[in-house]
Amino acid sequence: MKTIRIIMCKELYRVFSDKKLVVGLFIMPAVLVIGLYFLMGIMATSMMQDIEAHEATIMIYQAPQEFKAYLAQTMVNGAENTYETGDFRYSVSWAETEEEVEQGKTEIYSGDLDLIIVFPQNFETQVQNYEKDTIPDIHTFYNPSEDYSDNARENFVTGVLEPYRTQLLENRIGDLAQLKIFSVDAENEDSVIQNDNKAQGKLFGYMIPYMITILLFAGAMNLGTDSFAGEKERGTMAALLMTPISRREIVYGKLFALMILSGLSALIYGGAMIFALPLLYRTMGAMLGQNLSFSAGQMAMLLLLIVTLVFLYVALIAVCATFAKNIKEASTYVMPVYMIVMVIGVMSMFKGENVSGIQYLIPLYGPTMALKNIFTLDLNGMGFLMAVLSNLVTGAICAGITAKMFRNEKIMFNA
Numbered sequence: 001m002k003t004i005r006i007i008m009c010k011e012l013y014r015v016f017s018d019k020k021l022v023v024g025l026f027i028m029p030a031v032l033v034i035g036l037y038f039l040m041g042i043m044a045t046s047m048m049q050d051i052e053a054h055e056a057t058i059m060i061y062q063a064p065q066e067f068k069a070y071l072a073q074t075m076v077n078g079a080e081n082t083y084e085t086g087d088f089r090y091s092v093s094w095a096e097t098e099e100e101v102e103q104g105k106t107e108i109y110s111g112d113l114d115l116i117i118v119f120p121q122n123f124e125t126q127v128q129n130y131e132k133d134t135i136p137d138i139h140t141f142y143n144p145s146e147d148y149s150d151n152a153r154e155n156f157v158t159g160v161l162e163p164y165r166t167q168l169l170e171n172r173i174g175d176l177a178q179l180k181i182f183s184v185d186a187e188n189e190d191s192v193i194q195n196d197n198k199a200q201g202k203l204f205g206y207m208i209p210y211m212i213t214i215l216l217f218a219g220a221m222n223l224g225t226d227s228f229a230g231e232k233e234r235g236t237m238a239a240l241l242m243t244p245i246s247r248r249e250i251v252y253g254k255l256f257a258l259m260i261l262s263g264l265s266a267l268i269y270g271g272a273m274i275f276a277l278p279l280l281y282r283t284m285g286a287m288l289g290q291n292l293s294f295s296a297g298q299m300a301m302l303l304l305l306i307v308t309l310v311f312l313y314v315a316l317i318a319v320c321a322t323f324a325k326n327i328k329e330a331s332t333y334v335m336p337v338y339m340i341v342m343v344i345g346v347m348s349m350f351k352g353e354n355v356s357g358i359q360y361l362i363p364l365y366g367p368t369m370a371l372k373n374i375f376t377l378d379l380n381g382m383g384f385l386m387a388v389l390s391n392l393v394t395g396a397i398c399a400g401i402t403a404k405m406f407r408n409e410k411i412m413f414n415a
Contacts, residue, residue, distance in 0.1 A: 003249045006253065007249060008254075008257040008260075010257075011253065011257030011258070015223070025261075025265060029265075030268050034272050054148050055091060056091070057091055057093070057112075058092050058113075058114060058116070059092075059113060060119075061116070062120070062123070063117070067123075070164055070167065076089070088155040090155075095116075104141075108142060111143070111149075114153075115141070115152040116140065116142070117139075117140055120139075210345035213341055213348075213368050216306070216310055219263070220259075220261075220317055224317030227321070228318055228324075229330035248406075252399065255311070255318060258314040258317075259310045301374055305374070308367070308391035311391060312394055315394075316398050317337070318399070319401050322412075347368075348372045360384075361387075361390045363390055363394040366390050370383060
């Protein structure tokens with residue numbers, strides 16, 4: 001055990017004594033994440049403000065006089081054919097012919113016009129002489145790929161056409177409350193029956209397990225390839241193997257050091273992302289600020305699962321890196337494993353909570369789903385034990401393979 005600790009301390013000293021390595025592995029990633037998200041947040045905010053400040057251009061064809069009178073109530077003083085409903089400001093051009101409408105469609109496609117509203121012929125007559133089979137249908141034409149056009153259509157329909165329809169109904173019927181036969185939960189304040197922690201946990205469980213798995217593996221990948229393949233490339237591995245320390249102890253010393261370093265790297269990455277996400281998504285910032293309370297048991301489960309998952313990741317990377325002759329070759333071998341981890345992380349975002357017990361034993365997949373289900377409060381004790389066992393057994397097998405490879409002179413000395 002003492003020799004394992006010596007190897008572990010040697011690896012930790014090698015990393016932390018190299019200022020460039022510390023900056024590259026721990027400081028620069030955090031700075032880049034915060035800087036990137038901050039820049040994206042500024043750009044997203046600027047884009048939203050630009051959309052809100054844009055004065056939409058709308059063409060209307062065959063509008064009835066009653067609608068024109070309704071629209072006139074919202075006309076901006078001193079600005080002809082410019083109207084404002086709430087925060088939505090728009091200018092209107094009144095088309096006289098179908099050719100103008102067709103030309104307008106071309107302008108929508110090119111982004112010069114935001115929206116076209118076409119009323120059916122004899123709209124007022126159809127409304128007054130209401131028949132079930134001849135309900136007048138107002139057509140809208142817009143370009144959903146253009147933010148201005150999409151926003152104009154949404155605001156005009158909800159802010160202008162819907163209130164206009166309500167006014168026509170009131171003119172015909174009077175008090176619309178007469179049409180209400182029943183209501184749903186109008187006076188029922190206790191209709192929602194839920195576990196608040198589980199509801200908040202679903203929010204966190206959607207994204208955080210993916211972040212944890214990716215960050216843990218990313219933190220271990222560069223360090224692992226350098227610790228094993230890098231030492232072979234620099235020629236220091238041969239000198240280490242000549243010492244009286246057993247090769248199994250060398251392997252476990254390196255693995256424990258990698259677990260500490262990759263865990264620290266993931267912690268820094270995760271902290272930077274949690275700090276930076278509100279800069280990009282203000283709503284996400286509010287969500288991250290929710291008070292998600294964990295019991296001591298859940299915290300212990302989460303910690304133990306992460307520790308064993310780190311052990312599995314570094315053991316997998318060690319197998320790939322030990323077999324390689326240099327860092328470049330090791331990165332090539334590790335990348336397919338990294339892709340598998342990413343795919344499983346994405347799967348966890350969309351997979352439901354119904355994970356059968358035996359699935360927790362599947363290497364990589366089971367523990368990732370267990371991480372998610374800790375947040376959603378859907379992980380029972382048996383599922384947790386299976387996920388931990390999967391990590392330990394698979395990690396031990398990989399560590400054993402690495403130790404066996406260390407005893408192979410052909411592999412270790414690139415013969």
